[in-house]
Amino acid sequence: MQNNCHLRRKLINGLMQVITCLCSLMVVVPLCLVFYHVLKSGIGSINWAFFTQLPKPVGETGGGMANAIVGTFELLGLASLIGVPIGILGGIFLSEYGSIRLNWGIRFGADVLNGVPSIIWGMVVYALVVLPQHRFSALAGGIVLGMIMIPLIMRTTEEVLRLVPNGYREAALALGIAQWRTILQIVVRTALKGIVTGVLLALARVAGETAPLLFTALGNRYWNHHLSDPIAALPLQIFNYAISPYEDWHRQAWAGALVLLLFVAIVNVSVRVLTRDKFAQTR
Amino acid sequence: MLMTEDQQKVRPPTPVVIPRTEVPQKKVSGPPGSSTPAISVRDLSVYFGANQVLKRVNLDVPAQAVTAIIGPSGCGKSTFLRAINRMHDLVPSARIEGRIQLFGEDIHGDHLEPVQVRRRVGMVFQKSNPFPTMSIADNVTVGLRLNGLRKNSVLAERMEQALVMAALWDEVKDRLSSPAVSLSGGQQQRLCIARALAVQPEVLLMDEPASALDPLATARIEDLILELKRDYTIIIVTHNMQQAARISDDTAFFYLGELIEFGTTSKLFTSPSKKQTEDYVTGRFG
Numbered sequence: 217m218q219n220n221c222h223l224r225r226k227l228i229n230g231l232m233q234v235i236t237c238l239c240s241l242m243v244v245v246p247l248c249l250v251f252y253h254v255l256k257s258g259i260g261s262i263n264w265a266f267f268t269q270l271p272k273p274v275g276e277t278g279g280g281m282a283n284a285i286v287g288t289f290e291l292l293g294l295a296s297l298i299g300v301p302i303g304i305l306g307g308i309f310l311s312e313y314g315s316i317r318l319n320w321g322i323r324f325g326a327d328v329l330n331g332v333p334s335i336i337w338g339m340v341v342y343a344l345v346v347l348p349q350h351r352f353s354a355l356a357g358g359i360v361l362g363m364i365m366i367p368l369i370m371r372t373t374e375e376v377l378r379l380v381p382n383g384y385r386e387a388a389l390a391l392g393i394a395q396w397r398t399i400l401q402i403v404v405r406t407a408l409k410g411i412v413t414g415v416l417l418a419l420a421r422v423a424g425e426t427a428p429l430l431f432t433a434l435g436n437r438y439w440n441h442h443l444s445d446p447i448a449a450l451p452l453q454i455f456n457y458a459i460s461p462y463e464d465w466h467r468q469a470w471a472g473a474l475v476l477l478l479f480v481a482i483v484n485v486s487v488r489v490l491t492r493d494k495f496a497q498t499r
Numbered sequence: 500m501l502m503t504e505d506q507q508k509v510r511p512p513t514p515v516v517i518p519r520t521e522v523p524q525k526k527v528s529g530p531p532g533s534s535t536p537a538i539s540v541r542d543l544s545v546y547f548g549a550n551q552v553l554k555r556v557n558l559d560v561p562a563q564a565v566t567a568i569i570g571p572s573g574c575g576k577s578t579f580l581r582a583i584n585r586m587h588d589l590v591p592s593a594r595i596e597g598r599i600q601l602f603g604e605d606i607h608g609d610h611l612e613p614v615q616v617r618r619r620v621g622m623v624f625q626k627s628n629p630f631p632t633m634s635i636a637d638n639v640t641v642g643l644r645l646n647g648l649r650k651n652s653v654l655a656e657r658m659e660q661a662l663v664m665a666a667l668w669d670e671v672k673d674r675l676s677s678p679a680v681s682l683s684g685g686q687q688q689r690l691c692i693a694r695a696l697a698v699q700p701e702v703l704l705m706d707e708p709a710s711a712l713d714p715l716a717t718a719r720i721e722d723l724i725l726e727l728k729r730d731y732t733i734i735i736v737t738h739n740m741q742q743a744a745r746i747s748d749d750t751a752f753f754y755l756g757e758l759i760e761f762g763t764t765s766k767l768f769t770s771p772s773k774k775q776t777e778d779y780v781t782g783r784f785g
Binding site: 315381383384385386387388389390391392393394397398399402405406408 | 621
């Protein structure tokens with residue numbers, strides 16, 4: 217009887233191990249498939265022209281996505297101008313100031329916002345910026361991406377600031393250093409790598425957003441010369457090309473997808489490198 | 500006789516029953532021969548929420564001397580120390596009653612900000628906490644720099660001064676730009692003392708500064724404290740009664756949030772006037 221129980225327990229344990237292992241593999245397998253497929257389909261269309269030329273009209277082969285690549289970086293820059301300072305300062309408030317109840321409310325709000333589908337962000341900015349101005353614009357695209365970044369950065373900043381041991385705050389305050397200086401020059405400085413990590417991850421996340429840009433940045437087949445004009449972005453260009461009936465555009469879409477994927481992958485890898493360095497330093 | 504934490508847990512908290520009336524509720528006079536006290540505490544009570552941690556403490560800390568605070572864990576030693584540089588202001592649930600005067604000035608007065616109090620009352624913590632992002636030199640000068648002192652020549656001078664006083668200069672003078680965390684534990688604690696000294700406070704609070712150090716490093720810190728008392732008023736919380744006996748001029752014994760006895764160290768350790776004090780210093784409890 218006892219032996220039977222023992223065997224049963226071992227069996228269930230083994231089964232559990234296999235199931236959980238399979239489930240975790242299901243995370244990795246699609247990643248590899250996606251990467252493989254995008255690489256295979258996109259690598260053929262990646263050439264110098266892809267990075268340097270504007271899209272060609274339908275029927276002409278060649279051309280590239282230079283405007284979309286530059287546009288994506290422009291939008292990310294605009295988004296950072298909005299998302300990074302507000303996100304970081306908000307995170308500082310959550311971690312260093314405020315009361316328990318107020319912060320609970322703000323934290324809850326930020327978490328809900330993090331779960332809001334990005335198309336809804338697009339509609340909000342469409343109503344707030346695009347409609348009053350009567351035009352789609354790069355500015356509206358930057359605003360929507362920045363708004364998506366705010367709650368993301370706020371929460372990661374809060375988390376890493378809370379990891380800074382209280383002893384450092386106390387030591388600084390005991391030296392007669394004002395609280396705001398303590399926060400900016402001791403606490404934030406100690407957690408700087410974590411904050412940068414959070415910002416990079418937020419950038420990687422919004423770099424691939426397509427839906428909100430449909431309502432705001434709209435896309436552009438030419439260079440954008442003014443922030444109040446529509447602007448091209450990689451995800452938009454991929455979307456437009458992928459739904460088109462032209463074989464040549466499909467190939468370009470694959471190439472665009474590959475570039476976008478590589479950008480996100482590079483950001484993620486650099487974040488890994490940064491955090492590894494951080495752990496090495498804190499012993 | 501020093502008890503380990505485990506022994507304290509095993510023993511009942513109050514093996515000696517003392518009637519409440521014996522506890523001094525009114526002023527405990529300073530040690531004989533003291534002139535103007537550096538810190539004078541009157542009817543100090545500290546609450547955390549509904550929990551009263553310090554109960555009407557009266558104490559005069561003499562200037563340019565070492566005052567040790569002893570007592571079992573949880574008796575309010577650290578709470579008392581932190582009241583003196585207004586560290587409790589950071590805890591929303593903390594409430595303070597009574598008066599603390601720093602050289603005659605009320606530290607809760609309208610004209611004094613907590614920041615100003617802390618500039619005059621430095622603190623060294625139990626766990627050494629040099630700032631990990633800064634070099635040895637920057638750690639020492641951080642208090643000056645972040646209070647607006649910019650002149651490099653002055654900073655360098657004050658840094659050397661502080662490191663010499665903390666008996667660390669000879670060990671670090673060739674590696675001032677190395678990270679502070681590359682120092683050994685004992686060196687880190689002396690660095691923290693140098694950091695506190697660099698802003699030239701009048702009073703130095705030390706919360707078990709040597710409890711995490713080995714005997715050799717402890718001896719160095721103790722020597723340092725004896726050196727420093729020529730210029731500074733030092734209040735040191737310690738669990739180590741031999742340490743209190745070695746370095747302090749006066750000793751205060753706290754128990755369950757009350758100041759039981761305060762007097763010269765030699766008297767308190769050899770002929771205490773209270774039974775509780777005697778039981779504690781002879782190691783019968785705590």
